[in-house]
Amino acid sequence: MRACRREPTPYTPVWLMRQAGRYMREYREVRARTSFLELCKTPDLAAEVTVTAAERLKVDAAIIFADILLIIEPMGLDLEFAKGEGPVIHNPVRAAADVERLREVETIESLEYVMQAIRATRRALKPDLPLIGFSGAPFTLASYIVEGGASKNYVHTKRLMYEDAGAWHGMMSLISRALAKYLNAQIAAGAQAVQIFDSWVGCLSPDDYREYVLPHTRAVIEQVTPGTPVIHFGTGTAALLELLREAGGDVIGFDWRVRLDEAWARVGDDVAAMGNFDPVRLFADVEHVRAEAKKILAQAAGRPGHIFNLGHGILPETPVENVIALVEAVHEYSQR
C-alpha cells in the first residue's frame, strides 16, 4: 500500500499476477474437484486458493481469485470456460443491433459471490497483507465480447470500431459504467487496491488507443472510490505508455518488452511502477531467475514506488520452486 503511494518501504514489495494458478499443486487439487467458473463462484474456495497462494509464496499482497471477464455476465453475455480453450462467449457482439441488446448493469448483485470471496479472504488473510480486487479494462473486455473469445488479430473488434464508432463508444460506455460499479463494490467489500487488466490493448495503434479507448478507461479510473490506489496494467504497450498514464492510475504496470527504468521515466515520477519480470524466465534455472530479479531491482534503484511483479501472468507449467525463489530474491536484494 505504501509503494502504491510512492512512500519508502523497508524492501521492494512483490506479488505475481496469476499467483493462484495451475502451476501450483494446491490449486490443481482444488480444481480437480471444481470447474474454473465454479471456483470463481464459490466464495470459500476462491478465498482458500487466494490465501494459500499468498502464504505459500510469502508475497506482499494477495489478489482475489476471480476472472477478468466476470463482469460481462450481468451484461447479458453467455460466458463459458471451455476445457483447455479458455473463455467462450456464445452470443458475441458484432454490430450495433447486438450492442443494443446488451444490458445496463444497474447493480452488481449477481456478482455478489465476488464480494463474498473478498470478505472471506480478508477475514482469513494476515491483517497486514493487502488484498487487491480487479477486472479486465474496457478494451480487453470489449475484445472478448466482440470476438467471442481469445483472438489473434482482433478482426471483428477493429471492424466494429472502424465501421461503427457510435456503436463502439456506446458499448465501451456501457462496459465502463458497469466496471466502475463493480470495482467500487469490491472496494466496499474489502479490496484495498484495484487493478484493471488491459491485457490485449497492445494490438492497437497509439491513435486508435487515444480515440477509441482512452476516454473510457479514464472514465472508469475517475469513478473509483477516492483513496483506493488503481493499478493500470497492459501488455505490448511499449508505444502506448504515455497514453496509459494519461488515462490514469496510481500505479502503471509494464510488461518485459520495455526496460523498467525507461518505461518509468516515460510515465513520469508522479506515479508508481509495477513489473516487469518476463514470466518465461521462470522456466530457466534459479541462478538466472535471481540474476534477472537483481537487474530489474537495479533499474528501479531503490526508488520508492516500485512494486515488483511479472510482466504478465504465471504460465501453467512454471516450476513452483522458481516462483518461490523469485520472491525470496526480490526480498533479499532489495533490503534497504
Add this chain to the structure above:
Amino acid sequence: MRACRREPTPYTPVWLMRQAGRYMREYREVRARTSFLELCKTPDLAAEVTVTAAERLKVDAAIIFADILLIIEPMGLDLEFAKGEGPVIHNPVRAAADVERLREVETIESLEYVMQAIRATRRALKPDLPLIGFSGAPFTLASYIVEGGASKNYVHTKRLMYEDAGAWHGMMSLISRALAKYLNAQIAAGAQAVQIFDSWVGCLSPDDYREYVLPHTRAVIEQVTPGTPVIHFGTGTAALLELLREAGGDVIGFDWRVRLDEAWARVGDDVAAMGNFDPVRLFADVEHVRAEAKKILAQAAGRPGHIFNLGHGILPETPVENVIALVEAVHEYSQR
C-alpha cells in the same frame, strides 16, 4: 529502388507483405491443385503467383513467392506445412546436443528452386518492377527451429537462450552463415532487394535483443552483396527500434503499433522507412481504408525514402477489392 536509397520519387511506392496469398482468388485456384510447400518448390508456379499478384494489385514491387522458413531444410530440419496448422518442424532443437546435429549449410544448392523461381519471375515481370528476395531473420528462424512451429510464449526458445548461451549463439551463428549465403544467392539470381522478416522478435526485452540477437542479425546484413538494399522488418518492435537500426538495414519496416513519424524519427533520417498500415483495417469499408492511407502518407510528409506497406502480412479473409483500393489510394494521395 529509389525509395530504398532515399531518392525522390514521383509518388510513394507501395507493395504489400503476403500480396500473393489466400485472400486472392487466382492464388486459391493454384493452391487447389498444389500444397503450399510444392508451390514454393515449383519455380513456374511460384513465378506465376508472384507476377499475378503484382500485376493485379498494380503495386510497385514484387516479392518472390516463398516461405521465410525454407532455409532451415538444408540445416537438417524436417519442415512440413500441416493443413491449417502452419509450419511444423518434426525434429526441433531443444538442447546443445540438438544444435550439434544441425548441418552447416555449405551451398544453397538444395534451394536452387528458389533461384529458379526468381529467374522465371524476373523474365515474366515488367522490366521496371523490382523483385524482392527474402528470408526469416535469425531470431525468428531460431524460434521456429526450437519451438517446432508457431508459439505463443516462446518458452523453449527462451529457456535455451537463458540456460545455454553457448548453444544459443552457436545455433544463431550457423543460421546466420546459411542466411547470408541464401540471400546472396537470391541476389545473384535476380533479386534487387532483400527483406529479412524478424516477425516474432517482439517477444524479447531490449536487453535480450542486444545480447542474443543483434550480433547475428548484424552479421547477416553485413554479408549481403554490397549495393543491394536490405529491408529489416519486425513486429512488436516498439521498444526495439533503435536496436533494429543498430543491427542494420537500408530500410526499417514498422508495424502499426507505432506512429510512422515517431518511429522514423527514432531510427534516424539516414535510413528509409517501410510501413505501416494495420492489415486488419482492410476488413473495414473502403472509405476507412482510404482515409487511413492518407493519414500514414501525411506522417511521412512526402519525405523521400518512404515505402508504403502493411504492418504485417495480408490476412487470408481480406476482401481483395479493399487491397486494390489501398494501392490506388496510396498512388493517388502521394502524387507530387
